[in-house]
Amino acid sequence: MKTLAETQSICPECGAVLPAVYVQRENAVYFEKTCPEHGAFSVLAASDAARFAAFVVQPVNVPPKRPLTESRQGCPYDCGPCENHLQTACCVLLEVTQRCNQRCTFCYASSGGAAPPDPPLAAVLDWLRFLKAEGEARPFNIQLSGGEPTVRDDLPDIVRAAVGMGFPYIQLNTNGRRLAAQPGYAQTLKDAGVSAVFLQFDSLRDDACQALRGEALLAEKRGAIEACRAARLPVALVPTVVAGVNDGEVGALVRFAIENIDVVKGVHFQPVSYMGRHPGAQSRVNMFDLADALEAQTDGLVKAAELAPIVTGHGLCCFTGAYTLQDDGTLASVRQAGVPASCCEVDFGAGCDEEDAGCCGSEPPPCCEGAGADCCTGETSGCCDTGEMANCCNDLNALTVVEKDRDFVKNRWMVSGQTDAGCCGNSLDAFLDDFRKRSLTLTAMHFQDAWTVDLERVRRCRVQVFDDYKLIPFCTYNLTDAAGRPIYRGVQPKKQPASATR
Template sequence: MDDIKLMNAASMQNEVQIEIEKGMEVSEEADQNLIVNINNVRPETSYGESETYDPLLAPYHRSIEEIEKMPTIEQTKTVCPECKLIVDGTIYRDGDNVMIRKHCPEHGWTIEKYWEDYDMYMKMRRYNYYGRGFDNPNYINENKGANCPFDCGMCERHKSHTGLANVVVTNRCHLSCWYCFFYAKEGEAIYEPSIAELDKIFYNLRNQKPIPANALQITGGEPTMHPKIVEIIEHAKKAGFDQIQLNTTGINLALNPSLAMKLRHAGVSTLYMSYDGVSKRANPKNHWEVPKTLEVARKANIGIVLVPTVIRTVNDHELGAMINFALNNSDIVRAVNFQPVSLVGRMPSRLREKQRISIPGAIKLIEEQTNGVISKSDWFSVPYIGGINKFLEALTGEYKYDMSIHFACGAGTYIFLDSDNKIIPITRFVDAAGMVEYLQRAVDEMEGKGRLERKAIAVKTLVGFRKFIDKSKQPKSINFSKLLLSLFTKHDFATMGKFQMKSVFIGMMHFQDEYTYDIHRVEKCDIHYAMPDGEVLPFCTFNVFPEVYRDKVQKQYSIPSREWQQTHNEWTYAKDKYTRNIKELEASEEYRKTYGKMIDYFALPVNGGKPVANFANEKFS
């Protein structure tokens, strides 16, 4: 009888969760707003054959004869999404879209959207360059990576050092997100490496040459579920990492404020926090807990990066509203890093086409939703920073962090909220393109010169770069020339931190899947996963081919669920799952302040007076 009651209760709670995800009212009888299995239901999306013609989907449905006549941009190697055979790929132009096509002898043609703006693609491509890779690659093979991505490691073919190292400390999670590619499900083994195993990983990362890994992200699962998470952070800090991020939902920190303080003292500098929208419907994951997490982070003085997974037809209508939310909390929110969804795994082609969104697709929606206050011309690809790095290296004669990822992997811009509440993107007062060209000329001039000559050229260059800053348009609250000069002369994380305290970074990072896979992007990846067996792998190899890498290696270091239960008294998968009390959370002061007293900064006269799309304060009785 008790079992039947539990099943009925679980069923009822799931129904309540579905209602919330559809944006509907929750009845008072629904178990007093207690919700479990949070975010485990894929929102309904219609993709039937009888739908009205959608021009966004047109590039998918041309004949192969039409497609083969379209202008080729470049050739690459890719994989068949069905059998994973390595095949030739063609990146080509289809009107305003950049597409990728590939043909498998067994499974035929695959056509996929690569970028949704040809002009932006060509602009970003200008900043593409090769980094220096590794002097001590952790993987040597005779064919020099010719079988990439299936003989993967940090081999001699890889062209970027580790910019951000990801280390998984557990595969347990208190949520069950339908789009997540990584958490332990019922009956699966538990991966939770020991401190000794993690120390080995940290050691390997810090001994990379010529540039040791310096930025670390502790991830999962939900890393705060590891009982020794504070000790893990302490060991990472002791290993020498300057920047330590914690990839989290923020829920456990909201429930346990003292943990945030302990993590800050141990060495965490940033919470890399999931955040899929402002509304309940867009963000059933942690909408209710975010207000408490913000307050906890303020008290602990830990900066927050909001990390939305962007899915077309699910939450893409709230991109501008999420930026506005960040501005409302810019005292603690340092960035919004949008991640267009990686559609890993098999799914119906029509559903994939409808939910696919690329970096420029999201950027154009931001321009539309913010009424042009943040426009697509404000964005640059990540390797743009390479020009600054090269200048610093030429000046000092020392290797510096080298953001040499593929130009199609990421983009970003900075926005400033001035003292009069005016939103000012950095490109409105800095000639970013002109500045990096100017720095490159200085780098060319320094080539082959001695230290004193390089220093003289650098001084002349630093005096001259002020002409690329329009002081009449810069925020009144900052002296940007002084801030930039400090960044150039000190070039460390502390100085970069001061820069970010004055601004909010808006970023895009689009990880690949089997449909968009491009070997040229993989060999330039600088976001790497490190594992206990000594392997270090690109993000888009580790997660796109889990059966070859992630799951295979972690299985070797995992504990079967039955054994885990025996050594962890009374543990069950169900007990790991968080139960949300909506009524209690919505009654909290933090919740009402966060969602009931927001300012629409875009609607202010100083920003044009037009409201950001889908802005709304909640009303409370």
């Protein structure tokens, strides 16, 4: 046995903070901890120790502008963020309702039953003003969630207000029911300013939908995609991956995305985490095995080595891979295999060179020749082409890293026709429009639960939930113990809306 890393975690039974370790046994990596009262806990973190090591990258973290709470009990019990949090948010999730028109078997929010009244529109607008004041020069990316946010009839008003306040990216997390059922609703949301739809889409089989969501939903999901296609509203498919239910379909979901690449711009896999409502902690799918499954089930169309960690946040939180669809139906990765994703990977169309032009499927416009950046994305600049990603980001000032990190998310989910003309006029327009038609992003985010929570990851979390004028890391906000008791969700008393200038 070899110890690879030391951290802290909690006991799933009593919540006590415990020492935890990543250990290697033969070629596998396990996350382990021992509670003096409740015994030892061990979870497979990766089947391939070498791949795990490649994801343990040196992070480039930019702390929040200021703490919003004081650390008294220690992580994870003083989130807000406290003075010990190391990473400002990239995306802030607003739960605009606790109501839901589904009752899923797996639901981290435990939605679908009795719910409190929706927060009034005035309160939500105050939340947005607060977030605008608390964010850096480049505002937070906003995710509208719930519950099911589309049950609010005033959702377009919330979106318009957010856009009017200067938030450049508004993501809608939805099950798609209203998109499919109400003609013109997708267009209304697009006109209001929704940037992208993250659509719950677990399977191409109704029996798997039944197992995960309690209903046969495939026709409805397809209808939601068609509605978004008509509105030119980009979609990312979001499957919850559960062993023995739909883990054999991850390749099929990628192929489905390719078939609909004009509107489906990516797949965001979420290996199941046992928090909120679930039928019991069972078999797990870890992020590394998911990457292997993608390669195997796509017959090498996607290669596991192309799916890389990010540098901001924490490397073990997620992987990302950016691709362009070629004329022969293959996918070309825009990143060198094995190179971590960088904070620089954001500015689509910033430049391109002749050597890389073929991956886009079209020639670069003249002004881009020799610019020295990745042709497909314009993602890199100078040092970022060398593979020394962390060093590149370290050479940038903090505000630039924040801007690039948030734009990295925003620019991944765009359809053709959403790009500005830039320096080259129609020539660059045509080049970028062709790229948009062909682009596909594959990502995975492995949320933590009481068995897997790593407090080093928590301290570097960049996806945070707004709650009572605090920003709570997503995983700790939704964390529940072995008996289903939450740490944060629904526990803290809520204050009345207050002005961001108070």
